[in-house]
Structure formats: C-alpha cells, structure tokens
Amino acid sequence: MTPTTQTPTATRSKADVGVEQKVQQLRDLYADAPELGKVALENGLPALKQELTAATAAQNAGRIGARQGRVSELTGIFPFAKGGAKRLRGLLQLLEGNFQGADKVGTVHDMRFVFLDNDTKLLFATAYDGEWDAYIDDFATKIPNAMDLLFCNAVGWPGIRSPKVKDWIVEHQISAEAWYVANPNLTVTEARRLERVGKAVEELLDKIG
Amino acid sequence: MVTTATPTKVKGSGKSASAQQKIQELRDLYADAPELSRKALENVLQELTDQVAQTPPPPVESAGRAGSRLGKVSELTLIVPLAPGGAKRLRTFLRLLGGNLNGADKVGTVHDMRFVFLDNDTKLLFATAYDGDWDAYIDDFATRIPDYLDVLNAGWEGWPGIRSPEAKDYLAKHQVTAEGWYVANDLTVTETRQLKRVGNAVTEFLDKISE
Numbered sequence: 001m002t003p004t005t006q007t008p009t010a011t012r013s014k015a016d017v018g019v020e021q022k023v024q025q026l027r028d029l030y031a032d033a034p035e036l037g038k039v040a041l042e043n044g045l046p047a048l049k050q051e052l053t054a055a056t057a058a059q060n061a062g063r064i065g066a067r068q069g070r071v072s073e074l075t076g077i078f079p080f081a082k083g084g085a086k087r088l089r090g091l092l093q094l095l096e097g098n099f100q101g102a103d104k105v106g107t108v109h110d111m112r113f114v115f116l117d118n119d120t121k122l123l124f125a126t127a128y129d130g131e132w133d134a135y136i137d138d139f140a141t142k143i144p145n146a147m148d149l150l151f152c153n154a155v156g157w158p159g160i161r162s163p164k165v166k167d168w169i170v171e172h173q174i175s176a177e178a179w180y181v182a183n184p185n186l187t188v189t190e191a192r193r194l195e196r197v198g199k200a201v202e203e204l205l206d207k208i209g
Numbered sequence: 210m211v212t213t214a215t216p217t218k219v220k221g222s223g224k225s226a227s228a229q230q231k232i233q234e235l236r237d238l239y240a241d242a243p244e245l246s247r248k249a250l251e252n253v254l255q256e257l258t259d260q261v262a263q264t265p266p267p268p269v270e271s272a273g274r275a276g277s278r279l280g281k282v283s284e285l286t287l288i289v290p291l292a293p294g295g296a297k298r299l300r301t302f303l304r305l306l307g308g309n310l311n312g313a314d315k316v317g318t319v320h321d322m323r324f325v326f327l328d329n330d331t332k333l334l335f336a337t338a339y340d341g342d343w344d345a346y347i348d349d350f351a352t353r354i355p356d357y358l359d360v361l362n363a364g365w366e367g368w369p370g371i372r373s374p375e376a377k378d379y380l381a382k383h384q385v386t387a388e389g390w391y392v393a394n395d396l397t398v399t400e401t402r403q404l405k406r407v408g409n410a411v412t413e414f415l416d417k418i419s420e
Contacts, residue, residue, distance in 0.1 A: 022305045029301050030363065032294055036370045037363025044356035051309050066323070075325050075334070083241055090238040092389040094231050097269030097279060099391040101256075110320070110338045112277075113389030114286050123286070123385075125336045127321045145253035149239075152246030159245050176323035178303040180310035182398045186405070191394045194404040197411055 022052045062132035063166075066176045069184025071109060072132065075125045076172045077116070084153030085119035091149065101143040107135060109188055113150075122154060129187040136166055267395075273343030274377070275384040280395035282320060283343065287335040288327070289383045295364020296330035302360065312357045316349050318398055324361075333365070340397040347377055 023045065030041045041048075061072035080088075092113060102108040111126035128135050139147050140160045147160040154172075158164040186194075232254060239250045272283035291299070303324060313319040322337035339346050350358050351371045362368045369375040396404070 029298050033363045036359055040356040040359030044360055051306055051311055054309050073323050087238050087242055102391050108393055110392045112284050112387035114385050114387045145249040148246050148249035152243050174325050176325045177300055178310055178324040180313050181321045182319055183401050188393045194408045198404045198407050201407055
C-alpha cells in the first residue's frame, strides 16, 4: 500500500496508521541508501510491516544496557593497561575457555572477550538475566577475585570491591541500539531446570516403552 | 586470529603436574600486574588449581572460517565501518522497529544478537551467539532473510550484498575472533524451544494427575 492511498477510516486502527507512517519514514530514510538497500527495503516490506506492528518500546536493563524479556545485554570497551593484553590472553589460554566462575554466578548466558585495535582495547560482551545492578552485585559477591584478575588488565580498574566500580563500568559500557534474544523469557536457571525435566521425561518414556 | 588452545594431555597422574605448571605460568604472567590483581591471583589460586585440573568442558574450538565455538554454540563478532549517512539510517531503522528483530526467529539458529554504534557512529559492532558452523550460519541468513539483511547492512561501507559471492569474504575480513568465549547451556535454539514445550507438557500432565 502506498502512503498516498492512506485515508484513515473508522475501521483502520491507530496501530495500522502508525505502521504506514513508519513505512513512509523508512522509505524516506532509505532514499539516499545504496541501490541494493533500496531494493531490499521494497522486497522486505511485507515482513517488515509485521515487525513494525509488533514493535514495542525498547526495554532497558536498568542503569545502562538493553533488555528483551528477562535477558539483558552488557557491552563494554575497555582500554588495556600496559601489559594487560598479554596477561589477559595468557590467562584465557591457560583456562582453555573454562569459565566455571561464570557458572557460579548463575545468571550469565554467554560472554566473550575480544581483543581490538592491536591489543589496545578489550571488548567484553555478555548476555545475562535481569537487572544491571543485581548482575554486577552477583559478580562482586560470588567471584570477586576472578573479576579482579580479568579486569585489572584494563586502565583504571578500581577493583570489584571498590565503591567506584559501578561508575567505572558505566563509563565504558555502550548500550546496544538493538538487542535480540531467541528465548527472551528463559533465564539460565530455567533453561537448566528444563534440561533436567527433558532428561527425566526421556527416562520415563524409555521405561514405559 | 583463532585461539585454539593447545590440547593438554591428561594422563592420570600427569594431570596435577600440568596444573601446577599452569599455576606457575599464571604467577609469572601476573608478576608485573598491579598489586590488586596479584593479591586476587593468590586468593583465587586454589580455585584455579581445581579449575585447570578438572576435566574441562568441551574445549573452545573454531566455528569454521572465523569465530569461536563452545559445544554447539558459536560466536560472531563483527566491527564494520559505516558509510556516510549509514549510522543515521540504521539507527532510525532500528528505532522504528523498537528493537524488535524477530526476523531472526526465521533463521532459527540465532541465540542473541546486538547492534552497537562505536566511535561517534563511524563503526558498528555486531555481535551474535548462534548454533553450529560459520558457513551454514551465513547461508541461513542468505536464504531465509536476504532482504532484511541487506536493509540492515545498507549502511556498511563496501557491503557487497548478501547475494554477492563476495559477501562471505567481506564478513570474514571484518570479523574478530573472541579469545574467550563462554556459554552457560549447551543447547541449540531448536532444542531449547523443544524443551520449553516438554516443560509445558509436563506441567500440564502433573496438573492433570493431581486434579
């Protein structure tokens, strides 16, 4: 439907009008896009309309960061202190990807450490359950030493026990502009419970069979 | 760069010796670290001894052409330069969607993904967790939501289009492999959805027999 035919009628809901307006905004927005992008927009419009209709206000994770359902994101870029990149890389290699500490925190879905710009910066990105403040508190109470080991390699890390640590994190955190989670209402704990339920059901079915 | 850790030989009693070696390497590594973290290292050493000596979880492997994989779940981290006007277009697009990226549901292998603007809107960080191997993942996007992807990537400097034979080279060139990668649950998106259904069915079942 082109915007020129857009006559608000009694049967048309407010949401539909909103979507048409958004579609028009999208067309305007992509007017100066590369040809490829413009074509893709026209081809993708039917699907996009559904999403525009479903769009709700973005949620936030509290002090900073995006949240979808019960799952939040934290993305930070931290400049490395002198020798910090080497230490952190050595630590990560010795652990061979074994982060039992994160299991202990119990609210971490995933996390990654990425070295940027010739080892001058660290990108840390994680998906976690719930609110920002509680998440940082969890790390501080459950694995304070591991936190200091990992992040002492960044410039200015005040220490996980310092009252300044939250401000320091916020300073380096960048909220995602968009955040998608496949199963937004499933916490780490709930997923683990479901795994146990699944196994129990299998056993039960085996026994019956 | 792919950080495939050298596989440690675990042969009975050799196990704790290798753990001791690793602890020593850690001490050396942190010898010139700030006081705070040397102290933290000593505090955490016992824990680390247990951790490095235990049978580790499946080792972090390569996800294929680029990226790390732990068990079934892989990571892809991209930093791409944005063309002039690209950031504004993408930001407005994402805001119009209200953060609703459910097109990714169609791909079926995406656990999570984020779009983050960096360095005064000159770069975009795209980071995702997904199931399986790199090649198959990119193919999934290309076959299931090609237009959606090209709308999103229209602002990327030099993006050849997902249908282009150069698309994969472009992605690999801008990808940075994570050197540390952790995933809590070794479940694919599909398995998780199936477990949710099983969980619901069990709850219903239990409700029924307790009626």
